[in-house]
Amino acid sequence: MIVNRLTFLDNGSPAFKLGDCIYKNDIARRLYAYESTGLTPEEIKHLKPQSEDSFIEHLNMLCDVKDKYIAVLQLLCEDVENTAIKYRAFKEYFDKLYGQGLTVGNWHLNGALEPFDNFYDKAVDGMKEGQK
Secondary structure (H helix, E strand, O other), X not given: OOOOOOEEEEOOEEXXXXXXXXXXXXXXXXXXXXXXXXXXXXXXXXXXXXOHHHHHHHHHHHHHHHHHHHHHHHHHHHHHHHHHHHHHHHHHHHHHHOOOOOEEEOHHHOOOEEEHHHHHHHXXXXXXXXXX
């Protein structure tokens, strides 16, 4: 049986993708190691370790942990996606104000007015710097 991999190497580090998020963590490392054996869960169950019961119990525990982490990661991805949707709506609102000749009173200018476009450009530049 051919098993589709969930993991891949990203710049030499084991990773997996869930939604639009890429995760490089201990879970990715362990899942990558497991997938690299080429064995299916059924094949692993047929292995005869010295303590088969404890091995299967441990394997089941790892599967449960993996399922719980995937559920948590899905929630985190949904939260990130919802935040991104709100951010895009916020930015689109201010994009519409750009070029309208508005002025704003800025606290760092002691209430002096400055063109909204300058204020907006500084905010966008600061946002880009924060993404680096």
